[in-house]
Amino acid sequence: MDLHEALYTTRAMRRVESTPIPEEVQKRILDAAIRAPSGGNMQGWRFVLVDDRAVVGRLGKLYRECMTTLWDTIYKERMAEARAHPERDESRDFEKMYSSAEWLAEHFPEVPLVLLSFIQHDTSGGSVYPATWSAQLAARAEGVGSALTSVFFLRGDDVLDILEVPRDEGWVFVNCVTFGYPKGRWGVAPRRPAHEVAYRNGWGGELGFEIPEPLWKPGAD
Amino acid sequence: MDLHEALYTTRAMRRVESTPIPEEVQKRILDAAIRAPSGGNMQGWRFVLVDDRAVVGRLGKLYRECMTTLWDTIYKERMAEARAHPERDESRDFEKMYSSAEWLAEHFPEVPLVLLSFIQHDTSGGSVYPATWSAQLAARAEGVGSALTSVFFLRGDDVLDILEVPRDEGWVFVNCVTFGYPKGRWGVAPRRPAHEVAYRNGWGGELGFEIPEPLWKPGAD
Numbered sequence: 058m059d060l061h062e063a064l065y066t067t068r069a070m071r072r073v074e075s076t077p078i079p080e081e082v083q084k085r086i087l088d089a090a091i092r093a094p095s096g097g098n099m100q101g102w103r104f105v106l107v108d109d110r111a112v113v114g115r116l117g118k119l120y121r122e123c124m125t126t127l128w129d130t131i132y133k134e135r136m137a138e139a140r141a142h143p144e145r146d147e148s149r150d151f152e153k154m155y156s157s158a159e160w161l162a163e164h165f166p167e168v169p170l171v172l173l174s175f176i177q178h179d180t181s182g183g184s185v186y187p188a189t190w191s192a193q194l195a196a197r198a199e200g201v202g203s204a205l206t207s208v209f210f211l212r213g214d215d216v217l218d219i220l221e222v223p224r225d226e227g228w229v230f231v232n233c234v235t236f237g238y239p240k241g242r243w244g245v246a247p248r249r250p251a252h253e254v255a256y257r258n259g260w261g262g263e264l265g266f267e268i269p270e271p272l273w274k275p276g277a278d
Numbered sequence: 279m280d281l282h283e284a285l286y287t288t289r290a291m292r293r294v295e296s297t298p299i300p301e302e303v304q305k306r307i308l309d310a311a312i313r314a315p316s317g318g319n320m321q322g323w324r325f326v327l328v329d330d331r332a333v334v335g336r337l338g339k340l341y342r343e344c345m346t347t348l349w350d351t352i353y354k355e356r357m358a359e360a361r362a363h364p365e366r367d368e369s370r371d372f373e374k375m376y377s378s379a380e381w382l383a384e385h386f387p388e389v390p391l392v393l394l395s396f397i398q399h400d401t402s403g404g405s406v407y408p409a410t411w412s413a414q415l416a417a418r419a420e421g422v423g424s425a426l427t428s429v430f431f432l433r434g435d436d437v438l439d440i441l442e443v444p445r446d447e448g449w450v451f452v453n454c455v456t457f458g459y460p461k462g463r464w465g466v467a468p469r470r471p472a473h474e475v476a477y478r479n480g481w482g483g484e485l486g487f488e489i490p491e492p493l494w495k496p497g498a499d
Contacts, residue, residue, distance in 0.1 A: 058280070058281045058282075059279070059280070059281065060279045060280065060281045060283075060284045060415060060416070060418075060419050061279075061310070061416070061419070062281075063281045064310045064313055064314075064412050064415060064416060065310070065313050067315075068315065069315050069319070080486070080487060083487075084472070084487055084489055084493060085493055087472040087476055087489070088472050088489050088492065088493045088494075089282070089285045089286070089493075089494075090472070091469050091470065091471070091472050091475060091476075092285055092286050092466070092467070092469060092492070093285075093411070094288075094289065094290050094426060094467075096428065097353065097356075097372075097375055098290070098371060098375055098467070100469060100470050100475065102475060103475055103476070103477070103481075104472075104475060104476040104477070105476070105477045105478070105479070105480065105481065105483075106476060106477070106478050106479075106485065107478070107479050108478070108479070109478075109479040112479050112480065132318065135318075150319060151318075154318055154319055182403055182404050182407070183403050183407055183426075183428050183452070183453060186403070186404055186407030186408060186411070187407060187408075187410075187411040187414075187426075189408075190314070190407070190408040190411050190412070191285050191411070193408075194281060194285060194415075195281070195282070195285060197281075198281050198282070205315060205404075205408075207317065207404050220480050220481050221480045221481045221482075222481045223481065231404070232404060245313070246313070246315075246319070248312050248313060248321060249312065249321050250312070251305075251308040251309050251311070251312050251325075254312060254321065254323060254324055254325060255308055255312075255324070255325040255326070255327060256324070256325070256326045256327070257326070257327050257328070257329070257330075258326070258327075258328055258329070258330040258333050258441075259326065259333065259441050259442045260324075260326065260441050260442045260443045260444065261442075262326075264327065265301070266301060266304075266305055268305055268308070268309050271309065271313070272305060272306055272309045272310075273309075273310075
């Protein structure tokens with residue numbers, strides 16, 4: 058697969074089939090992940106692949122609880138805004154995300170493969186996110202959809218309990234990726250263009266160019 | 279460029295030429311970055327590209343100071359271990375990293391392009407690292423080397439000062455990537471294999487497979 062196709066079309070795929078992910082595909086996902094850089098090349102990471110239905114079920118129950126908390130707290134205001142102004146673009150974006158996250162909250166127990174990442178004595182997570190994103194990009198090349206969530210941070214200790222992570226070694230939960238063959242279609246997700254979120258040489262400094270349309274499009278390579 | 283070649287060979291390239299990075303290349307790097315997912319698709323990020331010599335110089339001075347602090351604190355023990363046992367693999371890895379980071383500390387003012395990332399009201403950084411890593415992968419496709427560092431977190435306020443980031447909007451420095459045409463060669467960096475850092479269904483659980491060699495090799499695609 059072409060790099061740019063992967064970078065541009067690996068969008069959050071929360072709605073997935075329950076079809077198992079073959080071992081060879083799991084290998085390619087995981088091997089791509091550990092090639093990523095990490096702070097000081099410490100590779101102070103651990104990954105837990107979960108496909109046992111009982112364990113996925115426990116994670117699913119926790120995901121449901123965390124999402125309910127998330128809607129009621131961090132996303133409360135954004136949700137109220139979206140419901141008050143349904144005609145706005147950002148409201149539609151929110152409702153799409155809400156609906157797919159709710160789908161996942163309901164169907165988490167049927168997700169075929171879940172990857173959880175941990176790091177030792179480090180809460181920034183910076184040293185594991187490149188690996189996680191590499192795993193998602195490698196999955197894309199296999200036709201496997203994925204969705205990243207860090208919502209379990211609300212109940213990090215429960216994650217440690219479910220996966221029996223030793224408490225005395227300083228391992229911290231960083232993020233969770235669900236994998237599965239997508240029900241939806243791959244595509245370039247809408248984004249605020251670079252010139253609206255990037256400056257040059259200082260805050261507010263003119264970038265010097267605009268990028269009104271994605272520089273890669275399906276069929277362009 | 280093939281996705282796997284990018285995922286496997288985008289290693290930290292700190293030693294780079296001072297040759298400027300053309301605007302078209304900068305566009306492709308930045309546009310790839312903003313296609314990455316972010317928490318709740320909030321895109322709550324800002325990017326600052328720096329190529330003004332005066333600003334790069336100020337960042338370089340700060341990098342020098344931060345690296346000195348890093349060696350004297352967080353990496354002190356690891357450095358002492360490496361110096362005490364130079365024959366060990368991890369000591370050689372440390373010395374390589376030390377030597378290239380010291381090269382960068384000395385030559386930072388000549389680095390042609392620096393990208394700094396910020397996020398609002400969020401210190402986990404998870405919502406900007408995928409974008410950063412996408413930028414590095416896209417740069418790889420252009421033959422541009424890059425190196426990620428978050429060491430400025432030691433002096434986050436100084437970064438905000440140098441780039442004149444407003445203090446009342448909650449923007450937090452997340453990470454910094456240096457870009458340039460590499461002096462060294464691309465290659466698959468050594469890593470602990472997946473089966474040594476991954477479990478299945480619980481901590482310590484047998485993964486079920488081993489991956490003794492990288493699943494992608496130069497010329498394999």
